[in-house]
Amino acid sequence: MTSSSTPPSLTPSTPPAPAPRTPYKSQLQPGRDGFVRLLRAEWSKFWTVRSWLLVLVLAAAATVVISQLGASGAVNDSNGQVRIVSAPDGTRVNDTFRLVHRPLTGDGSVTVQVSGIEGHEGRTPEPWAKAGVIVKSSTKPGSSYVALMVTPDHGVRMQWDFTHDEKGSSAGARWLRLTRSGQELTGYESPDGREWTKIATVRPADLPKTARAGLFVATPAHTTLRRSFGGTSATAGIATATAAFGHVELRGDSARPSWTSTDVGAPDPDDPNLPESGPARPIPGSTKVTGDGAFTLTGQGDIAPDQTGGDTVQMSFQGVFVGVLFMVALGALFITAEYKRGMIRTTFTASPRRGQVLAAKVLVIGGVTFAAGLVAAALAFSLAQDTLRSNGFEPPAFPDLSMLEGAVPRAVVGSALLLSLVAVLALAVGTLLRSSAGAITVVVVLVILPQILAFALPLPAGEWLLRLTPAAAFAIQQGVTYYPQVDHNCLPESGCYPMAPWNGLAVLGVYAAVALALALWRLRRRDA
Numbered sequence: 001m002t003s004s005s006t007p008p009s010l011t012p013s014t015p016p017a018p019a020p021r022t023p024y025k026s027q028l029q030p031g032r033d034g035f036v037r038l039l040r041a042e043w044s045k046f047w048t049v050r051s052w053l054l055v056l057v058l059a060a061a062a063t064v065v066i067s068q069l070g071a072s073g074a075v076n077d078s079n080g081q082v083r084i085v086s087a088p089d090g091t092r093v094n095d096t097f098r099l100v101h102r103p104l105t106g107d108g109s110v111t112v113q114v115s116g117i118e119g120h121e122g123r124t125p126e127p128w129a130k131a132g133v134i135v136k137s138s139t140k141p142g143s144s145y146v147a148l149m150v151t152p153d154h155g156v157r158m159q160w161d162f163t164h165d166e167k168g169s170s171a172g173a174r175w176l177r178l179t180r181s182g183q184e185l186t187g188y189e190s191p192d193g194r195e196w197t198k199i200a201t202v203r204p205a206d207l208p209k210t211a212r213a214g215l216f217v218a219t220p221a222h223t224t225l226r227r228s229f230g231g232t233s234a235t236a237g238i239a240t241a242t243a244a245f246g247h248v249e250l251r252g253d254s255a256r257p258s259w260t261s262t263d264v265g266a267p268d269p270d271d272p273n274l275p276e277s278g279p280a281r282p283i284p285g286s287t288k289v290t291g292d293g294a295f296t297l298t299g300q301g302d303i304a305p306d307q308t309g310g311d312t313v314q315m316s317f318q319g320v321f322v323g324v325l326f327m328v329a330l331g332a333l334f335i336t337a338e339y340k341r342g343m344i345r346t347t348f349t350a351s352p353r354r355g356q357v358l359a360a361k362v363l364v365i366g367g368v369t370f371a372a373g374l375v376a377a378a379l380a381f382s383l384a385q386d387t388l389r390s391n392g393f394e395p396p397a398f399p400d401l402s403m404l405e406g407a408v409p410r411a412v413v414g415s416a417l418l419l420s421l422v423a424v425l426a427l428a429v430g431t432l433l434r435s436s437a438g439a440i441t442v443v444v445v446l447v448i449l450p451q452i453l454a455f456a457l458p459l460p461a462g463e464w465l466l467r468l469t470p471a472a473a474f475a476i477q478q479g480v481t482y483y484p485q486v487d488h489n490c491l492p493e494s495g496c497y498p499m500a501p502w503n504g505l506a507v508l509g510v511y512a513a514v515a516l517a518l519a520l521w522r523l524r525r526r527d528a
Contacts, residue, residue: 092309129152147159454466
């Protein structure tokens with residue numbers, strides 16, 4: 001008799017599925033959970049810690065004192081050394097060019113074909129060299145005007161009163177027409193002189209009944225910038241441009257049948273500040289007329305805003321750079337101190353909704369740092385402006401700005417927002433790292449270090465660094481408007497930033513928002 005037995009199964013057993021992970025929940029009895037009560041608790045917590053109040057006061061004091069010291073070290077003598085030309089709206093401008101003109105009374109038009117623009121002795125002309133037709137209030141530098149022009153690199157442009165610029169529709173147009181009707185002027189362009197395309201109709205600030213209408217040529221100075229690790233060198237020299245004009249036609253009431261040539265804004269040849277020779281000494285322009293009425297004009301100078309002056313608004317907030325360090329420390333300590341002492345467990349027991357706890361801390365630290373920063377920025381600006389004016393930064397070379405004038409309100413409020421946002425960013429990073437030293441280090445590397453590196457890196461690398469990091473927020477302090485129709489060297493050490501003021505501050509806001517989102521996610525998934 002045989003017996004059989006069933007062998008044990010060789011199939012491996014399936015391990016049990018892991019239990020789903022649940023967020024941490026305190027076993028202690030929660031307290032009353034109201035956001036207003038929580039906000040008051042965080043507010044009371046801040047004001048009862050003397051060291052935090054001390055850091056806040058030091059931040060405001062450092063902002064004011066360092067701004068004053070920075071202004072004290074700046075000296076300028078432009079009013080005694082440089083001829084200042086102002087536009088009708090008070091903007092400091094360049095208004096130097098070669099002009100061939102006739103008086104035009106009332107309505108009329110001036111038409112011309114521009115054959116091209118050449119640089120001196122066959123050199124490549126400057127990108128913003130310009131030649132075309134113009135109607136100008138007078139030959140006085142700074143007077144109102146409307147000009148229609150061709151440029152080597154920027155096509156046809158219509159510009160008026162120095163700060164306004166309108167792009168034409170065709171880069172290949174060489175025929176230009178400027179028509180006056182009352183106080184309005186309309187610009188037209190054409191590739192062949194038969195079919196015309198309207199560019200714009202504009203109204204200049206001040207155009208008398210009898211104005212000057214004619215042809216012009218101008219070119220900005222040639223500037224070469226060399227920048228490498230640890231140094232910047234710039235060389236500038238006066239550029240010369242030559243333009244050929246054909247089919248010149250002036251329609252309207254003109255009291256003078258012949259054309260007059262003028263170097264508008266030409267310096268006095270006996271000016272002791274002019275170099276006796278060399279590329280920096282201006283050369284008088286020239287006009288050549290052929291038998292068939294064609295003109296060839298050669299000239300120097302530019303018709304555009306002057307972007308070489310210092311930014312006295314930005315110079316008044318140099319202390320904000322130091323104030324940021326204190327605000328970073330304050331924002332980090334406002335959360336990491338509770339982790340270090342274990343008090344965060346009590347906070348979360350009293351208010352289990354951790355998102356509300358984080359929101360309350362953000363509102364408190366953001367509010368107190370904004371208020372302190374606003375007072376400090378306003379006081380720093382007022383004191384620094386008085387010092388700068390006494391050191392030569394005064395009209396007419398520099399504007400006399402009040403607290404509510406121009407870009408000042410934006411710079412004052414923006415500086416306070418900058419200080420507030422870095423504190424919030426430090427709070428968020430402190431929530432993530434739970435370490436005061438780590439949070440302060442990370443935020444300083446993000447906000448302060450790019451500023452320092454941008455001074456030493458090659459300019460393109462420095463500009464990208466100031467676009468991609470929270471250091472872009474310092475652009476909110478810029479008080480000078482940089483116009484696209486003017487080439488300028490935007491150097492970080494001169495207070496120039498590659499982004500628009502509010503766009504730069506928005507970069508810091510995005511960093512703070514992302515850090516807060518990560519902090520909230522981490523806070524809900526990790527035990528206190």
